[in-house]
Amino acid sequence: MNKYTVINPHEPFRVINTHVRNIDGIAKVTGRAVYTFDVKLPGMLYGKILRSPHPHAKILKIDYSKALEIPGVMGVVTGKEDTLGVKQGIWRRYKDLCDEQILPVDKVRYIGEPVVAVAAITEEIAEKALDYIDVEYEVLPAVFEPMDAIKKDAPEIHEGFERNINVTRHIEWGDVEEAFEEADYIREDWFKCGGQAHMCMETRCAVSSYTPDGKLTIYHSNQSPYYMQALMAGVLGMREGDIRIISTYVGGGFGGKFELDGAIFCSAVLSIKLKRPVKIVYTREEDFIATKRRTPMYYYTRTGVKKDGTFCAREAKVFTNGGAYTGMGATALYLTGFFHSFPYKWKAYRYDGYRVYTNTLPSTSMRGFGAPQAMWCSEQQIEWIAADLGLDPIEMRRKNAHEEGTIIPGQATIASCGIQQCFDEIKKWIDSKGQLPPNRAIGISACGFMSGGIFNWFDTPYSFSSAVVTVNQDGTVELNVGAQEIGQGSNTTLAIICAETLGVKVEDVKVHSGDTDFNPADLGAWGSRQTLMAGNAVKMAAEDAKRQILEFAYAQSGLNIVYDLDIKDRWVHAIARPERGEDFVKVVRRAIRGKDGQRIVGRGYYTPHRKGMISPAYSYMLQAVEIEVDEETGKIRLCDSLTAHDCGQPINHLGLIGQLEGAFSMAAGYGYLEYMPFEDGKLMNPNLVDYKVIRATEMPPANIAEVDTYEPEGPYGAKEAGEGLTNPTAAAIGNALFRLFGIQIKECPIRAEMILKALKEKREKEQQGK
Amino acid sequence: MEKKVVVLNVNGIDYELYINPKTLLVEAIRDYIGLTGTKRGCDTVSCGACTVLINGMSIKSCSVLAVQAEGYKITTIEGLEKNGKLAPIQEAFLDQGAYQCGFCAPGMIMSSQALLNENPNPTEWEIREGIEGNICRCTGYNSIVRAVQAVASGKYTEVKS
Ligand code: FES
Ligand code: FES
Numbered sequence: 006m007n008k009y010t011v012i013n014p015h016e017p018f019r020v021i022n023t024h025v026r027n028i029d030g031i032a033k034v035t036g037r038a039v040y041t042f043d044v045k046l047p048g049m050l051y052g053k054i055l056r057s058p059h060p061h062a063k064i065l066k067i068d069y070s071k072a073l074e075i076p077g078v079m080g081v082v083t084g085k086e087d088t089l090g091v092k093q094g095i096w097r098r099y100k101d102l103c104d105e106q107i108l109p110v111d112k113v114r115y116i117g118e119p120v121v122a123v124a125a126i127t128e129e130i131a132e133k134a135l136d137y138i139d140v141e142y143e144v145l146p147a148v149f150e151p152m153d154a155i156k157k158d159a160p161e162i163h164e165g166f167e168r169n170i171n172v173t174r175h176i177e178w179g180d181v182e183e184a185f186e187e188a189d190y191i192r193e194d195w196f197k198c199g200g201q202a203h204m205c206m207e208t209r210c211a212v213s214s215y216t217p218d219g220k221l222t223i224y225h226s227n228q229s230p231y232y233m234q235a236l237m238a239g240v241l242g243m244r245e246g247d248i249r250i251i252s253t254y255v256g257g258g259f260g261g262k263f264e265l266d267g268a269i270f271c272s273a274v275l276s277i278k279l280k281r282p283v284k285i286v287y288t289r290e291e292d293f294i295a296t297k298r299r300t301p302m303y304y305y306t307r308t309g310v311k312k313d314g315t316f317c318a319r320e321a322k323v324f325t326n327g328g329a330y331t332g333m334g335a336t337a338l339y340l341t342g343f344f345h346s347f348p349y350k351w352k353a354y355r356y357d358g359y360r361v362y363t364n365t366l367p368s369t370s371m372r373g374f375g376a377p378q379a380m381w382c383s384e385q386q387i388e389w390i391a392a393d394l395g396l397d398p399i400e401m402r403r404k405n406a407h408e409e410g411t412i413i414p415g416q417a418t419i420a421s422c423g424i425q426q427c428f429d430e431i432k433k434w435i436d437s438k439g440q441l442p443p444n445r446a447i448g449i450s451a452c453g454f455m456s457g458g459i460f461n462w463f464d465t466p467y468s469f470s471s472a473v474v475t476v477n478q479d480g481t482v483e484l485n486v487g488a489q490e491i492g493q494g495s496n497t498t499l500a501i502i503c504a505e506t507l508g509v510k511v512e513d514v515k516v517h518s519g520d521t522d523f524n525p526a527d528l529g530a531w532g533s534r535q536t537l538m539a540g541n542a543v544k545m546a547a548e549d550a551k552r553q554i555l556e557f558a559y560a561q562s563g564l565n566i567v568y569d570l571d572i573k574d575r576w577v578h579a580i581a582r583p584e585r586g587e588d589f590v591k592v593v594r595r596a597i598r599g600k601d602g603q604r605i606v607g608r609g610y611y612t613p614h615r616k617g618m619i620s621p622a623y624s625y626m627l628q629a630v631e632i633e634v635d636e637e638t639g640k641i642r643l644c645d646s647l648t649a650h651d652c653g654q655p656i657n658h659l660g661l662i663g664q665l666e667g668a669f670s671m672a673a674g675y676g677y678l679e680y681m682p683f684e685d686g687k688l689m690n691p692n693l694v695d696y697k698v699i700r701a702t703e704m705p706p707a708n709i710a711e712v713d714t715y716e717p718e719g720p721y722g723a724k725e726a727g728e729g730l731t732n733p734t735a736a737a738i739g740n741a742l743f744r745l746f747g748i749q750i751k752e753c754p755i756r757a758e759m760i761l762k763a764l765k766e767k768r769e770k771e772q773q774g775k
Numbered sequence: 776m777e778k779k780v781v782v783l784n785v786n787g788i789d790y791e792l793y794i795n796p797k798t799l800l801v802e803a804i805r806d807y808i809g810l811t812g813t814k815r816g817c818d819t820v821s822c823g824a825c826t827v828l829i830n831g832m833s834i835k836s837c838s839v840l841a842v843q844a845e846g847y848k849i850t851t852i853e854g855l856e857k858n859g860k861l862a863p864i865q866e867a868f869l870d871q872g873a874y875q876c877g878f879c880a881p882g883m884i885m886s887s888q889a890l891l892n893e894n895p896n897p898t899e900w901e902i903r904e905g906i907e908g909n910i911c912r913c914t915g916y917n918s919i920v921r922a923v924q925a926v927a928s929g930k931y932t933e934v935k936s
Contacts, residue, residue, distance in 0.1 A: 026872075027872060035852065035865065256814075289819070492877065662918070664875075666918060670915035699916075700907050701903040701907050702903045704903075
């Protein structure tokens, strides 16, 4: 079904890039894995949240006395009575971007916002209690679209934000006016990019347990236990060290689970009040209406090129629908502007982004982090420009593409880049397909992505990633990381790096993650950071441990000091004479004795330095998607696809394939299925019947051509994989439609009625022409 | 509503429960029997995370009442392995990396098993139809299809025996 090809494979490793089963696999395929959803503690209560029915309203009065009379109801909390009213946000460096009280004290700003939380001995009783709570609101005028919210007379959503503009971003290099002067052809377009629900299979949930010693333990489904610990400490007025976050197995994240949510906050506030464990699990509907979503954007882009297809200048203006609060949306605003330039060289580039508050579900990061929107607009416009000029779209892209050593002024330097070979592979594949059946066409789209962000708006004093490697006397290894496993396979990837570096087998390495009491701080799983950043920390820690073992082995060996020692497959040996060696366990045992009984402990960390503004390294990819369209119904069917992909040196072979296939399914959903219609601030399809995600019958082959490069900043040459591939697909589908019918769809997700309308307009135009 | 004694046979064991007759099978399995391998992902019978086998056929356990399952043989994800030996479909999921976060995996594996019970040699399309009711947000399904194909090809029965 799927083809997986490797272009320029590197030297063989012992563990890296071999077929390693996911180390959490047994737990996951046997039902043993305990998710937050499954946690049950003695004496546990169940919480439910009463939510705002209004998009914008003042909370005047809350009366929950009747609810408290219901047998089994144990307590109620409100923002005003039971919280410090701290306005929090993940951009902690910037006070005014900390704008969200999870239980608001006096005002609600979107439908579904938490207002009151109840705990009871069963979930049913808690649910019933919600009906007995009276909230008096003063309804305020609301605004739902950014273009309306920036108008002078629009309702004010947060105090002090003129025209509801929450954040602005400016990126510029080169002389834009001059570069446009050089262009022979200039094209401008407006696009609209939809939102998208993260739709993690495990909905938001938490179990909080506060004990009289002043400690709070929270089981929580999230992408960054350290962020949760720090943010919760902030809103509760506690010390980070008195809060323990446990997130062993997490049922998906996709960018939606590294901010505080109502489940963690309300369960903690209830538990502190009642001194009992409290569990809150969001229903699927709550997960749709009261979390956050991919940021919807209005995109204006203007591009100037020479007759021969050389890119000169680009200028973009973006207005995003920020919804009610900032969240990670401020980062998405920056990244969309940066990746809108990718993967091409522009003599001059200018981007202005405006994130606008509205009375809708807040928008934030989601897999791709602003780049899928950027590519939807960029890659379609580039395709149209090639057609306008009569140029080959692949060759036009190729001649402008990044390469090793490309400098993006003030932003980044590209140290590894395999995109040229990606063009070769895609071209070959398209050629091999020959004449396509009628109603079918192939569209292509290029992009790149970051390998972890450099920015520290969270304002942490800790290094970005840390790891501790401990070698036991029997040769088993404990790897403690703050990096978070959310299904992307980071535990396995990090175990592989540890095993390869230390010279042991994967099954020797036990990974400990998802628990702030026992693991070092780490920013967690977002922005494709863990393979490179946590990977470097693990490599450093393993090297540290290895050095201690080898020093001891060296002292014992009596070898000439020009010889080097190494460990591979649990065998400590001289590199020049691999047969001369000794069993790893024996050496370790003696080395521990030599250290007066201390276990061998290696430490590692990673904090990026001198790597520009965005990321230490960039992945590259080009994707081709073959679609079929039914002209009667406007329905799209995905038939086939190939992604040529450069992630440096692949580390976790199975994990990589899984990530690329999975990203494709989510990206395709963004392209043509996952529509989020709102009416007066209300999401109209908050369930899995009406909100469509890709099903097994809709998923085409996701073939992969892996172009291996070497990234000097990454562990063993590795960089991002799995998030970036959410970026190209929507545009590739759009480009296939353009190839097939010559229609230009400027709004995603592409819906059948849009295709029908475009086809009708086209027919009418053709008739007029006759 | 008056509570009632219900006997459920799950993974070969009879469990006597004293429950509200409106209790869903998935609630009985997870909350009363305590087998939490079976998951829930929706409130609209749309995701398949709660899939179990009833007399070998797949059923979404959020769509039936516990009382309706009385007298049948119910198999959950915990019942597939025998004496610590994984079922072929579980081995195949491991080899193909047919799960990521793993939250859909119990339901997905049960749907795959039901499909293979009914049709030991499914075509690719039959596999896709067989798991259409199960949502996986992580994998993109192709690795799951490969895992089912690997079992159908007999890869795991030979090794076992
Ligand atoms: S829980 Fe979603 S189908 Fe049963
Ligand atoms: S593995 Fe995460 S939903 Fe399927």
